[in-house]
Amino acid sequence: MAVYTDVSFEELEVFLQDYDLGSAHVFKGIAEGVSNSNYYLQTNKGTFILTLYEARVEAKDLPFYLGLMGHLAGKDIPCPTPVHGRDGAVTRTLNGKPAAILSFLDGVSLRRPTAEHCAQAGRVLSELHQAGASFAMRLENALGLKGWRKLARECADQADGIAQGLRALIDEELGALERSWPGDLPDGVIHADMFPDNVLFIDDRISGIIDFYFACNDPLAYDLAVTLNAWCFEIDGAYNVTKGRALIAGYQARRRLGANEIAALPLLCRGAALRFLLTRLYDWVNRDPGALVRVKDPREYARRLRFHRNIKSAEAYGL
């Protein structure tokens, strides 16, 4: 949550000459996302977010992310819309970083969503999956099954320094998932990071979905598994089956899960928990004490992973 690349008003003014957005009335760095620099921008034409893409987001993938947001917004998914410059382009360079301007969405993210909020999150997720079906570009999930082994190689050595037995848990789980990961599930465009931080509400109704910079192609039900992990555990680590039931029902109101997706759900939930365990572990091990960012605790996802390993069928999630 920090601004990494500083942009002065004068630099903004020059940058805005490539757009038809009028003059800037408000321009403030905001604490949003963990890996890009974001500025809130208000001009006489509207409100926007200026994003400078830092190391984690690869410039070559920006056409996918920005194209996807434009595509989904055109299908009434409430997501940021990239603003085209006078030359038609949606990205250009600012202070040495790829940068884009997107529409700003009003709304607040919730720290403690209720079951009703979970139901809405499930519904919008399935709408996103359906709207994404007609998106023409593809992007492999760099943090999918194939990516986990590589991540684990880079940080599992230090796992036991954080929690006893964590390394064995990771090794066992990686092996198990590689042996039994389902290859036949319906896939498509997924958000892949639909945490409560990335869903905005106004007066308890969803007003926006943000941060599409993990979006990719992968099994749709895996996205549901990520979302269950992110929305349905309480602070004490317990799975809240009422929230899970609401989220899955919300999802199925728009898109019915197939029998193979239902059967695979516990495994997909394990995979989703491992993915966030590994990325948090990696960030923890490689954290820079001087960096302007707070690192999240990987152990939260170790607990969730252990919970999923004891699940026998999708019914336990509230299905």
Next chain:
Amino acid sequence: MAVYTDVSFEELEVFLQDYDLGSAHVFKGIAEGVSNSNYYLQTNKGTFILTLYEARVEAKDLPFYLGLMGHLAGKDIPCPTPVHGRDGAVTRTLNGKPAAILSFLDGVSLRRPTAEHCAQAGRVLSELHQAGASFAMRLENALGLKGWRKLARECADQADGIAQGLRALIDEELGALERSWPGDLPDGVIHADMFPDNVLFIDDRISGIIDFYFACNDPLAYDLAVTLNAWCFEIDGAYNVTKGRALIAGYQARRRLGANEIAALPLLCRGAALRFLLTRLYDWVNRDPGALVRVKDPREYARRLRFHRNIKSAEAYGL
């Protein structure tokens, strides 16, 4: 430039129950100021800043700062206005910190103000001085002449590690200023930190003055000296006399400087440069590599101080 104290939307919702501001539509931590946590807040009633006061601002001084902003706003100085809660109070506690909601001011701060911008800054400074004359409360300048000796004691030992000869410069200057600091200048409420960061413009007209948390009672012309230091030096360290002339003329358009203030200006400029040299040096020496803040270079103000020491009369500033 960071958010130190985290506030969830749910915590905000409870906090807002003490106000008549409607429901929150936008709530984002913003990179503003160096020592408080600030959130941009938009409700169906307007836009606001929620500030949580961290260690530097003392709770006992908040009635002065917030009362002053209310007073000045009532006299058409474009500054944030504290919002009163249902109980009439302008401060209460949020997550263990004193907190207040103030009106949000549109506008952008400039990194490279022109002479015309400097003229406006001078004008609004004198308007602020005049509007402050009828403010009933008083607050001593904790970072005035008496505070410098104490600051120097706490960090001058390490000054030569930053720049050779810095410690001797500080010692000499402190002695000289203590011997000859003028005691007979008109005093009143001063902003005491009117840097370009704290002045907002919309389409090249001043739209707001912010960050009154160094405001206090001290010689009015000292505030002009602080502002000259902050606005009229170029990045290469050179004093821009065109900007200085514009700023002083802008100031005098509303309030003529007395002969004693003019005579004292070089000394006041030395004092202002020493004040920022010392606070930056203190922050540098005491910086926490893990803190979410970037520390400014004290040497910039050592150069300015050396410039002022060679000034024989206020004419050199463009008067």
